[in-house]
Amino acid sequence: xxxxxxxxxxxxxxxxxxxxxxxxxxDKNFLPSPIxxxxxxxxxxxxxxxxxxxxxxCYRIVIGTLIGLIAAxxxxxxxxxxxxxxxYFGKIFxxxxxxxxxxxxxxxxxxxxxxxxxxxxxxxxxxxFQLSLTIRDAVRHIPMELINSMEALNPNRFQYLSxxxxxxxxxxxxxxxxxxxxxxxxxxxxxxxFASITGLxxxxxxxxxxxRFEDMYAGILSLALLGVVxxxxxxxxxxxxxxxxxxxxxxxxx
Amino acid sequence: MLELKNxxxxxxxxxSMVLKDLSLEFDEGxxxxxxxxxxxxxxxxxxxxxxxxxPSEGEVFFNGxxxxxxxxxxAVVFQGYGLFPWKTVRKNVILPLQLKHxxxxxxxxxxxxxxxxxxxxxxxxPSQLSGGQKQRVALARALMAKPKLILLDExxxxxxxxxxxxxxxxxxxxxxxxxxxxxxxxHSVKEAAYFGDxxxxxxxxxxxxxxxxNNLAGKMGxxxxxxxxxxxxxxxxxxx
Numbered sequence: 001x002x003x004x005x006x007x008x009x010x011x012x013x014x015x016x017x018x019x020x021x022x023x024x025x026x027d028k029n030f031l032p033s034p035i036x037x038x039x040x041x042x043x044x045x046x047x048x049x050x051x052x053x054x055x056x057x058c059y060r061i062v063i064g065t066l067i068g069l070i071a072a073x074x075x076x077x078x079x080x081x082x083x084x085x086x087x088y089f090g091k092i093f094x095x096x097x098x099x100x101x102x103x104x105x106x107x108x109x110x111x112x113x114x115x116x117x118x119x120x121x122x123x124x125x126x127x128x129f130q131l132s133l134t135i136r137d138a139v140r141h142i143p144m145e146l147i148n149s150m151e152a153l154n155p156n157r158f159q160y161l162s163x164x165x166x167x168x169x170x171x172x173x174x175x176x177x178x179x180x181x182x183x184x185x186x187x188x189x190x191x192x193x194f195a196s197i198t199g200l201x202x203x204x205x206x207x208x209x210x211x212r213f214e215d216m217y218a219g220i221l222s223l224a225l226l227g228v229v230x231x232x233x234x235x236x237x238x239x240x241x242x243x244x245x246x247x248x249x250x251x252x253x254x
Numbered sequence: 255m256l257e258l259k260n261x262x263x264x265x266x267x268x269x270s271m272v273l274k275d276l277s278l279e280f281d282e283g284x285x286x287x288x289x290x291x292x293x294x295x296x297x298x299x300x301x302x303x304x305x306x307x308x309p310s311e312g313e314v315f316f317n318g319x320x321x322x323x324x325x326x327x328x329a330v331v332f333q334g335y336g337l338f339p340w341k342t343v344r345k346n347v348i349l350p351l352q353l354k355h356x357x358x359x360x361x362x363x364x365x366x367x368x369x370x371x372x373x374x375x376x377x378x379x380p381s382q383l384s385g386g387q388k389q390r391v392a393l394a395r396a397l398m399a400k401p402k403l404i405l406l407d408e409x410x411x412x413x414x415x416x417x418x419x420x421x422x423x424x425x426x427x428x429x430x431x432x433x434x435x436x437x438x439x440x441h442s443v444k445e446a447a448y449f450g451d452x453x454x455x456x457x458x459x460x461x462x463x464x465x466x467x468n469n470l471a472g473k474m475g476x477x478x479x480x481x482x483x484x485x486x487x488x489x490x491x492x493x494x
Contacts, residue, residue, distance in 0.1 A: 149336025151306050153399065154325040155353050163349065167340040244340045244379040 030213050040214035041221045049203075054222050056116070056198040061188050061230065064120040065177070068127025075128075076135025077165060086136065093133055101126050102190055109195050119191040119199070123184050130180050131173065138172035139165055171245045174238040178231060185227045200226070256280040256303070256403065256435060261312035263298050272298045273309070278465055280452060285426065285436040287450025287468075289443060294456040296439040297333070300405050303437060304330045316403055326354075329401035333408040335392040337380040343367065343391050344376045350399040366394045386417045393425065404429065406438045410445060422448055443483050 019034045032040075044050035079086040079093070105122060112118040142165065150164040192201025204219035239246050261276040272295040280286050290296050301307040303314055305321045305328065314321045321328065329350075330336075337346050348363040367376050370390040380388055389409055396404055410418045426449055429436045438449045446453050453466040466485060 145332055145334045145336050146338060148301070148306050148330075149332055149338070152304055152328075152330040152332075152336075153350055153353055159353050163353070164338070167338070170340070242340070244381065247379055248339070248381045 029211075032214055032217060036214055037217035037221060041218035044215065044218045050218060050222060053198060053200050053203040053219070054226065057188055057192065057200040057223065058226055060116055060119045060191075060199065061123060061184055061226070063116075064123025065127055065184060067120065067124035069131055069173075069177070071124065072128045072131035072135060076132040076169075077139060077161065079132070080136040080139025080169075081161075081165065090136065093129065093136075097129050097133060101129070102187060105191060105194055114195040114197075119188065119196070122191055123187050126183060126187060127180055130183075131176055134172050134176040135169050138169040142168045170242050171238075174234060174242060177234050181227060181231055181234070185223065189223065255315075255317060256286070256437070257315040258303070259313050259315070261299070261302060261309045261314070263295065263302060263307075263309050271310075273302075276312070278454060280435075280437075284451040285429065285438060285449050286452050286454060287446035288437065288439045288454045288456060289441065289446035289450075290456030291441060296441070296456060297407055299456070300330070300407050300437065300439045303403075304328055304405050306330075326399070327402040328405065329396035329399040329403075330405045331389075331392045331396045331407065331409050333411060335380075335388045337388055337391055337395075339380050342377050342379055343372055343383070343387075346380070346391055347372075347394045347398055349395060363394070363398055366397055370394050386413050386421065389413060389421065401434060403435045403437065406436065408440055409438070410440070410442075418445075447483055 016034045023031050023033045041050075079090045101122060104125075105118070108118045108121055112121055146164060146168065150160060155163065188199065189201035189204070192199030193205050196202045200219050200223045204216055204223070207213070207216035207219055256279070258276055258278050261273055262271060263273040264271045276299070288296050288299060298307065302309045303321065305314075305325050316324055316327065338349070341349065344363065344367060347367055348360055351357070351359050351363060364376075367373055370393070372387065372390055372394065375383060375387055380391070383391065393409070410422060413421065422445065426436075436449070438445070440446050440449075447468060450468050453468050455466060
């Protein structure tokens with residue numbers, strides 16, 4: 001654990017050093033040094049504005065992710081467990097999945113207004129497709145040996161799901177959640193720049209338009225921090241929920 | 255009594271038959287060993303007896319009832335053990351009780367965990383266990399279902415020879431003492447001869463099966479036992 005923390009510290013310092021070198025090399029006011037940006041970040045955290053935007057973004061991404069996950073669970077399980085349903089409805093997912101959902105943002109804003117709803121909806125929509133397909137595939141790949149083993153115990157449908165299907169899908173769900181975090185954060189930035197007056201996306205663009213580059217970087221750092229905190233949070237929950245999988249990974253690493 | 259009536263199984267429309275018109279009757283309290291080479295349909299047969307897969311033709315009865323109606327009386331230990339990797343040893347073992355909502359019986363699971371020498375690893379996950387420990391967990395879980403018939407699919411294949419003999423002997427005694435009928439599937443002639451009061455030999459062709467009586471079950475290493483080994487081998491090759 002201590003070794004891992006040290007590795008992260010080294011990575012963090014390396015990033016700061018690269019940033020510092022780039023800043024010195026270009027010597028432009030739109031690329032301040034990391035120290036200047038960090039100072040602005042700390043100062044702005046003392047005030048209320050940045051925190052207000054940070055909270056708005058945090059709320060949208062967390063609620064959007066939760067709604068996407070809650071909606072994807074039953075659908076993914078249904079199409080994963082039932083071949084006939086997958087044959088018909090699964091194809092709808094296959095067609096709609098590659099379409100970039102962000103193109104529907106104007107329509108979503110017209111329908112849901114300019115508040116939190118369209119941002120949350122878009123994040124939930126993107127995650128819903130991603131997670132539904134992940135869960136479907138995870139269900140399809142449950143080892144036959146475990147299916148036979150569970151069927152030999154003669155469980156009812158609920159027991160089959162709760163003791164076999166859901167736990168076996170959990171590692172893939174967490175992996176997909178981590179993988180989509182970058183997409184969710186990017187979507188958040190885009191949606192907060194479209195008919196919005198709150199959120200880190202809005203704050204970053206507004207600061208850039210006003211040539212307040214230190215503030216802009218403070219906003220970027222906040223968004224990055226939000227991403228990192230959520231990533232760590234997902235990782236910690238995964239370690240708790242999928243302890244068995246983490247132990248397997250540790251054993252392999254060793 | 256376990257009765258297999260005219261069991262045939264083929265996969266797909268144009269595939270060859272894995273099992274062909276197999277019939278046998280087998281008394282309670284005994285051990286039946288099914289022996290044969292790879293691909294002869296041993297695992298298919300055990301899955302049919304377990305009610306996990308349907309035969310293309312024929313039916314299986316246990317104590318006069320179709321096995322479809324008495325699934326709770328049958329437990330299976332699969333070749334790869336089929337332990338759920340997300341459950342600890344104890345949680346794997348209590349699962350049959352949990353599914354039947356028999357919380358008051360959990361102490362039986364703790365007792366069997368101790369009896370099978372798994373107390374030290376009761377909170378470990380399957381990935382942290384050795385082959386022998388996994389095998390004992392799978393067996394403990396099967397016993398928790400309180401079966402009248404237990405089906406063992408190559409249960410000793412991943413265990414080193416010394417431990418294998420020890421466990422073979424231990425489990426055979428346990429099943430006899432607890433009056434549990436056992437069907438053991440194996441590719442090992444030695445294991446079949448040790449375990450089976452009756453031995454069903456499945457060849458690679460004409461899988462109607464050949465049943466041999468074995469009066470030397472539970473014994474090892476004598477010339478008579480070695481003679482039985484030769485009889486089984488001959489039957490496997492189709493010459494017996």
